[in-house]
Amino acid sequence: MFKREIELSGHIIDSNILPKTFDIIMDRGGDFDTVDIQVGKNKTDISRAKLIVYAESIEKLNQILDELSAIGVSIAGIEEVNLEESPADHVLPEGFYSTTHHTTHVLYKGNWLVVKDIEMDCAIVIDEEKEEAYCRPLGAIKKGDKIVVGIEGVKVSTPEKPRGKTNNFEFMNSEVSSEKPLMSIVEDIADEVKKVKARGGKIAFVGGPAIDHTGANKVVAKLIKEGYIDVLFAGNALATHDIEIALYGTSLGIDVETGEIVTNGHSHHMRAINTINRSGSIKEAVEDGTLKSGIMYELVKNDVPYVLAGSIRDDGPLPDVITDSQEAQNEMRKYVQKIDMVFMVATMLHSIAVGNMLPSRVSSVCVDVNPSTVTKLADRGSAQVLGVVTDVGAFLPVLYDELHKDDED
Template sequence: MYKRTIGLSGHIIDSLTLTKTMAIIMDKGGEFDILEINVGRKKSDISRAKIEVSANSPELLESILDELSVLGASIDELKEVQLVASTKDKVAPEGFYSSSNHTTHIYYNGNWIPVEDIEMDCLVVVDEQENRAFVKPIAEIKSGDKIVVGLDGVKVSPPHRSRDEQQVFEFMNSEVSSEKPLMNLINGIAEEMKEIKAKGGKIGIVGGPAIVHTGSGKYLASLIKEGYIDVIMAGNALATHDIESNLFGTSLGIEVETGKIVAHGHTHHMRAINKINRSGSIKAAVEDGTLTGGIMYECIKNDVPFVLAGSIRDDGPLPDVMTDVIEAQKVMRKYAQEVDMVLMISTMLHSIATGNLLPSRVKSICVDINPSTVTKLSDRGSAQVVGIVTDIGTFLPLLYNALKED
């Protein structure tokens, strides 16, 4: 049998980390022996465990340890991190360490150093001159980059599960359901947002066109105007229908205020794109008076950056849309590292894309009428995202009103 000893630390009992560790080992065909365990006796205490993991082959053992590292398990034997140089652009050495989205340190030159700009499914690169470590997507790897290989000298620290049952993020962090008390959740989110802004933090919105379709665009526009939102990440559709709503009073040809079908309204979004094209950009349309209100208008007037990432199905698109999705991803990656909270609202694809870029320290909320949106986010590794299953036309007005209360 091939064996390695791992260590677990934190609230490993009530977060089920210990249980999950044992389950992973057994499910993958390994064996374990708990060598030592110390359980915290107070809420402020952390627990520690030392576990010997055994497997029939070194490959199986490595596979088990790799999966356990995401839970925060670290190799108990302290070794320097192993670095291997890339021999070709966009190519990593075999056995490279694939990052999680949790806070990560590597043991290098006798010190634990933080891995900067942490993001899941990336490689850890070490700058030996600067004594720094940071992540790079595989597409950005250059020949000669020193890349972390294996699990030795890598320490992952998942967010600790709060023991305060009154905290909204703890209360929400359970099975996705539409049966949770909506106002309690919204009031809790509003308080979190106020606290973040009071500390000088940043809040991002990942939004889909349903925000406009449901008549909630005016509430998001007000949140931007009043300084609650620091960046918008969306696609062509949110911006297009927001502009359509401002120019024609419709969204997808339906009158936003009344829900009535407007004759030839199905052409309005294309006419909206045409008007913006004539101005040259959304900013130019605001400056020349073509666009006088709405979400994108408030972004321009209040210097709130936005990233509009294109897709193969876009009409137009608007001139501000980034049709190179890799370039759009790079810009989104920058903002993902800067925010303290993200609200993902009624957009499955953009929510999953953003969730993949976010560090797990970022408070992330997904609001969607479809429970599977939140489930898919979690399945793809964004386990820190918590969900509210409700109509966005209900959520945004209630959130705005909660933020206005003292």
């Protein structure tokens, strides 16, 4: 049997790290002995554990250790990282370390270097001249880059659930459910928003077209105008139907005030795109007086950046939409590392895409009427996301009111 000692430290019981460790070892056909375990008694105390992990082959042992590393378990007697050169552009050496979105350090020349720009499913590149470590997606890898291979010298720090009483917004505190009291959740979310803005933090908003269809785009526009949103990520649809509302009062041809079908309204979104094309861009449409209200209008007027990423099903698209997915990802990466909180509202694909780019330290809220949207985020590693299963047309006005409940008359 091959063996290796591992160490756990922190709120390993409250955050389920210790039980997860046992599950991973046993599910992968390994075994373990407990060398030492110390359980913190007070709320501020941390717990510690040492285990010896056994496996019948070095390959299976490394597989187990790799999975344990991803949840923040440390390998005892750790050595410096192993580096290999990338053999070609966009090609990684075999056995490269695949990152999580948790804070990660690597041991290089006797120093623990924090891996900058961390996100999941990427590689770690060491700049030997600067002695710095960077997280890089596959598309950004260049021939000759020094890549971290294996798990030696890699330390992952996962967010922990604090001991004692917590609110709905605490990490890993909530299962996906539509049966939870909405107001208590919204109160916690509003408090988090206020805390983030009070310390000068930045909030991103990821939105889908249901925001327009429900008439909630007016609320998002006000949040932008009042400085609650610092960057917006969306697709062609949210922007198109927001502009359709501003120009025609309809979304997908439905009057947003009355809910009635408008004659020939099915063409309004295409006419909206055509109108923006005539101006040249969304910004130019605002400047020439064509576009006078809505989400996109407030983004331009308040100099708030936005990234519109296209898809194969887009009509048009609008001239501002980035149709190259890699280019859109890179544009989004300019902002995600500076974000302190993010709202993912009524858009499964964009929510998952942004979730994959976010460090786990970012406070995240996913709002969707479909529980599977929130579940898919958690299944892909974004366990820090607070899921709210409700209609966005109801959620956003309630959140807005909660943010302003202490305002003086």
